[in-house]
Amino acid sequence: MTEDVKAPVIFAKDLNLVFQTNDGPVQALKDVNLSIERGDFVSFIGPSGCGKTTFLRCIAALEHPTSGTLTVNSIPPEEARKARSYGYVFQAAGLYPWRTIAGNVKLPLEIMGYTKAEQDARVEKVLSLVDLQGFAKKFPWQLSGGMQQRASIARALAFDADILLMDEPFGALDEIVRDRLNEELLKLWARTGKTIGFVTHSIPEAVYLSTKIVVMSPRPGRITDVIESTLPKDRPLDIRDSAEFLKIAHRVREGLRAGHAYD
Numbered sequence: 574m575t576e577d578v579k580a581p582v583i584f585a586k587d588l589n590l591v592f593q594t595n596d597g598p599v600q601a602l603k604d605v606n607l608s609i610e611r612g613d614f615v616s617f618i619g620p621s622g623c624g625k626t627t628f629l630r631c632i633a634a635l636e637h638p639t640s641g642t643l644t645v646n647s648i649p650p651e652e653a654r655k656a657r658s659y660g661y662v663f664q665a666a667g668l669y670p671w672r673t674i675a676g677n678v679k680l681p682l683e684i685m686g687y688t689k690a691e692q693d694a695r696v697e698k699v700l701s702l703v704d705l706q707g708f709a710k711k712f713p714w715q716l717s718g719g720m721q722q723r724a725s726i727a728r729a730l731a732f733d734a735d736i737l738l739m740d741e742p743f744g745a746l747d748e749i750v751r752d753r754l755n756e757e758l759l760k761l762w763a764r765t766g767k768t769i770g771f772v773t774h775s776i777p778e779a780v781y782l783s784t785k786i787v788v789m790s791p792r793p794g795r796i797t798d799v800i801e802s803t804l805p806k807d808r809p810l811d812i813r814d815s816a817e818f819l820k821i822a823h824r825v826r827e828g829l830r831a832g833h834a835y836d
């Protein structure tokens with residue numbers, strides 16, 4: 574790829590998105606300004622309806638801003654989508670039950686026309702990245718919820734996009750599983766150097782994972798704070814008991830409270 578490595582991976586300037594609904598216009602995003610650098614892990618946190626998913630979908634060219642500028646790898650989102658710049662992980666794993674885990678992970682590669690040998694090599698590589706080596710031939714229903722979600726992350730990684738967009742991927746999982754997947758995701762991020770955009774409702778999850786935390790608030794959906802994390806890149810789970818962690822969590826909580834004051 575020839576893109577400028579110093580340019581922001583995702584750049585939003587004065588971004589607005591208004592949905593026209595039967596009940597009138599809904600301003601899902603208002604004057605959003607944000608710069609995400611290469612290798613950043615950015616979490617979006619805020620109450621329901623503040624536009625987190627809408628912003629992620631704009632990056633993925635699944636929604637179209639009403640005004641403002643948005644670039645992904647310095648090109649418009651539609652072009653970035655055609656260039657397969659990102660993988661997308663949804664809250665529900667969304668695996669096809671009639672396909673094996675390998676078959677599910679392979680699907681985007683089949684659609685993109687990779688050779689059979691290349692498909693197999695990539696499936697093996699990404700399944701090992703998410704620690705599912707032994708499960709290629711299983712069907713989704715033979716795996717736990719956490720394992721299914723790891724498989725969906727593998728599918729998003731299969732074509733080696735440099736951006737990973739994750740919309741509450743662990744929201745439906747219990748806390749212990751979620752902790753483990755958080756740890757694994759950080760390792761995967763360190764190993765692959767991907768740029769990650771991650772939607773969550775959980776303050777500890779946002780603080781534990783992120784280099785940058787974007788706090789949003791609803792009606793209209795806007796950014797109320799952007800927090801650069803001061804935590805080291807290497808983060809054992811018990812970092813969550815440290816004073817530095819609690820300080821950042823406190824700032825996120827304050828930002829969320831301030832947003833609610835508009836209600």
Ligand SMILES: Nc1ncnc2c1ncn2[C@@H]1O[C@H](COP(=O)(O)OP(=O)(O)OP(=O)(O)O)[C@@H](O)[C@H]1O
Pocket residue numbers: 592593594599600601619620621622623624625626627628794
């Ligand atoms: N396709 C659509 N048509 C009309 N309104 C929409 C559409 N998609 C989202 N909205 C509205 O835009 C606002 C932002 O929605 P969005 O899903 O981005 O919020 P969110 O922060 O991701 O919420 P949650 O945490 O509940 O997933 C909400 O008021 C929602 O009802």
